[in-house]
Amino acid sequence: MILTFLSVSFLVFSFLDMAEGDSSAYVLPEDAAEEEIAAYREAQGLNRPFLERYSGFMLSFMKGEWGISAAGHDIKSMIAHSVPVTISIAFSSIFLALLISVPLSIAAVRRKWIGCGVSVLSTVLMIMPSFLLSMVLVLLFSVYFRVFPVAGYVPLSRGFILHVRSIFLPSLTLALLHSSLFMRVFRKALAAGAESQYSLFALSTGMSEKEIAVKSALRPSLPLLASLVSQSLSFALGGSAAVETVFSLPGIGALMVDAALSRDAQLAGTVMILVAVSVAFVFFLFEGILPMIDPRVRRHR
Amino acid sequence: MRKYIILFLSFVFLFSCSSENDDSALDIALAQEPPTLDVQVNSSISGKMIAVGNIFEKPVDIDEDGEIVCRLASSYSLSDDGRHLVFEARQGVLFHDGSEMDADDMASSLNRWLDVYAAADEAAGGNRFSVDGNTVYIDSDDSLLMLLMMIASAPQSAVIMPKEVFESDDYLISEYIGTGPYLISQWYPGDYIEIARFENYEPYGYDKSSGPDTLRYFFVPDGTTRRMGLESGQYDAVDCILSDDIPALSENDDIKLLQGDESGTIALVLNKRSGIFTDVEMRRALSLLIDRNELMSACYGDYGYSIDSAYMEKESPWYVSPEDDPYSIRDEQKGKEILSSYEGPIRILSSNTSNLDKIAIALSSELEKHGIKTEVIVLDWASFIEKRRDASSWDVFISAYTKTALAQMKSYLSDANPGWLEDEKALLMLDALNKAESLEEAYGLWNETQRYLWDIVPAIVPGHYSTVYGIRSDLEGVILREGFYFWSSSLSR
Known part of the structure; x- marks a missing residue:
């Protein structure tokens, strides 16, 4: 675990170090004179050797002193502002994705024509770039119907409804992308379950098709769904740079993009470690939940 | 299935009922987020729009006619020989922390500005401001007129x-x-900046007390999102309207489009230290060959630019009409003849900010059309700035230059900045400009300098651009000057 954090932060740090240019290009004006640049580099400690900067960063990170970004903002408060955005979108997008994909997958197993529709839908969603999808949704819901705002984030503290309104379209965009994967995999598992021997047996005992779909086919497919959810969730916690840019959301993805463009190794390193921690946490949680929903895992242990 | 659709629609309805805006605040969407509001160091237009005039003020400013007017200085004086500059600090002006501004604050601020701004330091001849009672003053061996102009603008x-x-x-x-x-x-950071009325603000000379109570500046990098936000009423004002959106937006009665004076120039800066363009004939040939309209429209589409090879903007007193530029009238044949003697590819460097890479590609395809080999290098901003410093890796770079109040502030007119104008006569002429004792003298000197520069082509200016702003049509009193300002605006909602 600690090795992961070390290597993640080291990689980010050294990539940004290898990239051309440094944060002076971002903070100082385009025509800054050599002496201005030199003074800035000196003050920011950019002249110090790489290993010294990296170890200094890791030490202060461990101590909980995350310092200030290249532009002079407190990194802790920047992250504190963007984490809720990403968490809120990650969870609501997974929730919406389940809301879309589970009923559709069950319906697809029971009715062939729905199955065809679902296949087409999930293929279309899968090949659609996320920024295009979000543009279409914005045009439809924001400009045409004027139901949701085009961009921007409203924190939960300013009211639940305003908050949900501001994250609905970005969440829906991500949800549609997640659900295309969910539907593909989950539907196959359901279909396999429905054709399996125990389902046939259930049919022979006089259970209705609906009951079979829910009871005997759904249950064995749940662990698979859970692992898909945990993967998508850990992916979403890293933030989606494309969606966050289109909707101007101040999330983790946007923060990472800014940090990379401004060559801010301190900020990028801190964010990456936190993302790695959260991904590890989601997997840990999933390992804990799995035996609860899958008796087979319990028995193997 | 039907149940789901009903559920979804009711959900949509529920959220569509809530209110969009509170009335006292003005919501503004800017394309760029200023990395810092330390505007003494950072010169981004977005930082200026938020901070200069709203949060911070200067001792003197420049008005629409290019005249110097007093702000935080209640008066200023420049001695006849221009070597002694004095500001008198205005009495009774409060800082946001409640303390009163005095001459000490003014001198420390101006001296820190000189510390972080090499061009100003040079104009001050390395000297610093001192305090004498309620005044601050600076002395130098040369004229300080240009320093005064720089403090203002x-x-x-x-x-x-x-x-x-x-x-x-x-x-x-x-x-x-x-x-x-x-x-x-x-x-x-990354989201928005909200600024609110300062209760103890005392208007002086120039009243800024009628504007909205709160201004919120949102950072919306995507042009389409900004436009849609303006159309849907989420934003009251947005900057950098895309050229493609202008026809549709100008037909919308709820929206007013504002186009200010020219906001800056596009320049193809030639590498005069290494490579093909160390040869003045090659520079002239390139200037003759290119189709300026093609280059500008590649970036701006159909609106928002003018073709003009003058270095300064048309509305500026420094402007020299481009009729006398011998290399701005296209002569493809001659240009091609000279340039095609060059074997290696011409390396065109640009960054992907503000569509400048489109100009690089247009330039490349024009040269290729004439059988001249090119290589296009497009980088992100930080890498671009770094690459530019290395004379051996490029031949021409493309950048946009915001309008400057003084001609010698154009950064490509310096031997220290990439492009490296090392021509002795040109440098002497620019230096004389710095020491001018009156503005009339300076304008005259620039007229000669501009003509000389057109002849030796250190850079090619294909044209000037103007930023187009969009505001709600019921928003009145917006001030347009290197950005838009709202301190005396009002909404008739």
Whole structure:
């Protein structure tokens, strides 16, 4: 675990170090004179050797002193502002994705024509770039119907409804992308379950098709769904740079993009470690939940 | 299935009922987020739009006619030989922290500005401001007229803050305490900055007390999102309207489009230290060969630019009409003849910010059309700035230059900046400009300098651009000057 954090932060740090240019290009004006640049580099400690900067960063990170970004903002408060955005979108997008994909997958197993529709839908969603999808949704819901705002984030503290309104379209965009994967995999598992021997047996005992779909086919497919959810969730916690840019959301993805463009190794390193921690946490949680929903895992242990 | 659809629609309805805006605040969407509001160091237009005039103010400013007017200085005087400059600090002006501004604050702020701004330091001849009672003064061996002009209008703004702000060791300031009508109430990097009325603001000379109580500047990098936000009423004002959106938006009665004076120039800066363009004939040939309209429309589409090879903007008193530019009239044949003697590819460097890479590609395809080999290098901003410093890796770079109040502030007219104008005569002429004792003298000197520069082609200016702003049509009193300002605007909602 600690090795992961070390290597993640080291990689980010050294990539940004290898990239051309440094944060002076971002903070100082385009025509800054050599002496201005030199003074800035000196003050920011950019002249110090790489290993010294990296170890200094890791030490202060461990101590909980995350310092200030290249532009002079407190990194802790920047992250504190963007984490809720990403968490809120990650969870609501997974929730919406389940809301879309589970009923559709069950319906697809029971009715062939729905199955065809679902296949087409999930293929279309899968090949659609996320920024295009979000543009279409914005045009439809924001400009045409004027139901949701085009961009921007409203924190939960300013009211639940305003908050949900501001994250609905970005969440829906991500949800549609997640659900295309969910539907593909989950539907196959359901279909396999429905054709399996125990389902046939259930049919022979006089259970209705609906009951079979829910009871005997759904249950064995749940662990698979859970692992898909945990993967998508850990992916979403890293933030989606494309969606966050289109909707101007101040999330983790946007923060990472800014940090990379401004060559801010301190900020990028801190964010990456936190993302790695959260991904590890989601997997840990999933390992804990799995035996609860899958008796087979319990028995193997 | 039907149940789901009903559920979804009711959900949509539920959220569509809530209110969009509170009335006292004006929501503004800007394309760019300023990395810092330390406007003495950072010269971004977005930082200026938020901070200069709203939060911070300068001792003197420049009005629409190019005249110097007093702001935080109640008066200023420049001796006849231009070597002694005095500002008198205005009495009774309060900082946002409640303390009163005095001459000490003014001198410390101006001296810190000189420390971080090499061009101003040069104009001051390395000298610094001193305090004498209620006045600050500076002496130099050369004329300080240009320093005065820079304090009034330089891209790195000479704003006044309490002297305590500069006591920290950090390069950038971390407390934003000014004297303006607004103070920062909330700032979420990457999201928005909210500024609110400063209760103790006392209007002097120039009233800024009628504007909205709160201004929120949102950072919306995507042009389409900004446009849609303006159309849906989420934003009251947006900057950098895309050229493609202009026809549709100008037909919308709820929206007013504002186009200010020319906001800056596009320049193809030629590498005069290494490679093909060290040869003046090659530089002239390139200037003759290119189709300027093609280059400008590649970036701006159908609107928002003019073809003009003058270095300064048309509305400026420095403007020299381009009729006398011998190499701005296209002569493809001659240009091609000379340039095609060059074997290696011409390396065109640009960054992907503000569509400048489109100009690079247009330039490349034009040269290729004439059988001249090219290589296009497009980088992100930080890499572009770094690459530019290496004379051996490029032949021409493309950049946009915001309008400057003084001709010698154009950064490609220097031997220290990439492009490296090392021509002795040109440098002497520019230096004389710095020492001019009156503006009339300076304008005259620039007229000669501009003609000489057209002849030796250190850079090619294909044209000028103007930013188009979009505001709600019921928003009145917006001030348009290197950005848009709202301190005396009002909404008739």
